[in-house]
Amino acid sequence: MITIGTVAANFTRDLEQNYATIEQYVAEARTQGVDFLVFPEAAIGGYLSSLGNHGDTQKNSTRSLPPAISLDGPEIARVQSIVGDLVVAIGFCELGEDGETRYNTAAVLDGNRIYGSYRKVHQPLGENMSYSSGTGYDVFDTPVGRIGLQICYDKAFPEAARIMALKGAEIIASLSAWPAARTATAENLQDDRWTYRFNLFDTARALENQVFWVAANQSGTFGSLRYVGNAKIVDPGGNILDTTLLGSGMAVAEVDIAESFTAMRAGMFHLRDRRPEVYGMLVEADTDPDTSADFAWRDLAHA
Template identity: 45%
Template sequence: MSRPLRIAAAAAHFGRDLDRGLEKALGIVAAARRSGIDLLVLPHGTLGGYLSDLEDPRSDEVPPALPADAPQIAAVAAAAGPVTVCLGYTEVDVLHGYPCYFSAAVCLTGDGVLGRHRKVHQPAGEAKVFSAGDGFTAFDTPVGRLGMLIDYDKTFPEAGRSLALAGTRTIACLSAWPASVTDRASRLLADRQSRLFDLYDSARAAENQVVWVSSNQTGIQGNLRFLGQAKVVGPGATCWRGPGPRAAWRRCCST
């Protein structure tokens, strides 16, 4: 692509209602197309939401799970057209005769699926209901070589590094990252998880010399209050984002 890329990261709430989440996602994708966005990164749980509790989640509280070829994913691809879109969802797959659930992300355009990722690194509570992925994969897209991570993956330097070594120039990190559940602050921006969320974004962009596109959920799901704080971070740790945790989804960066 000869002209500068236009990149957008979304800070938005997506709950358990699949139909409502799909409608909202399609609206954001349509707005991105009208705005000339090349890469749009939606939060984890765009389709079906996220867990309600991370300390002791129940197996019957797993968000609505979709197979890899779900019609909802095909609908987003059809709407995307030339826009490269990354979104997260709970994926169900049958392994050894039993259903397994994964925190998953998919990258697509109107031409179909370009790449997939299953979350590798899990906080303790999440591991009670989700299976872990087994690696990090870079893939080619209309906006260049891309890799994806899902929230907690970014706390481990080797995740981003493995993608950078595979030739990735842009890393999309899709999150459903909440405020601290053990030491709640009166304001989201004062929360320790808020500081860590921003720290990881800047550090991973700088250490790997990549463009880092960080999306996140907002609002409340059960016991979890999500931070927002979507942003695009350049290789020099320059950050583009709106003010406050509910930053506007449209943030553009040239690379």
């Protein structure tokens, strides 16, 4: 048995405030016996202040970009000093090996070791004006299990979670700075269409891959973005074990990975029952995604 916690909280450019928030939730996690704690995307230094045509960019607005930090830098070391023996997933803006390129990154670590890191692959609404894209998905062996990492918009792509499940991920941590809709926002954000999508993706990705899905998200506001919270833990059957809903806070659940996998996968085991030989272009490398997608839509329209 392990206990999983996941956080909805607000993180800004104020690093000392970020560290204080991390300390707060680490202390709370310890009182509840949490073994693995997930913080949101951009928990060290905050996310972009806006997206789309008015988003932060290196050319236009370098002062508003989050600080770019190295995996072996003092910021990560500060987090490690806070978490101690607690295994944590956390998001930040990573400075690339060339000293210039930025990545939207998540790492899984404890006080003594960085078990692995992931650079966000899928970038929405002009995010690529501020970050370079990652190139793949790995899974990492940790004291609490085999963990996969993804960030925010990645959850809209089933291939991202599926490849980690095929690599043996038992837990997928999905770190987000997921906002409410930019237009026609619902008066109650829990009813907002982007909140609905966030929650639907979480349960669908857990169920289709039969893994534990741990979603963290920013809450509150930053710049023009209003975040929807809803940090949650989902079991391999797609059941939400605990959630923060809109507010800041921590969702917690005790899980038995081996027992749950045995129960959920004893009959219909989705990974075993795949038929990749009939999936066609879904499993073939595509050198021109835009053209391929265009042809696919034309084929469907004339089917």
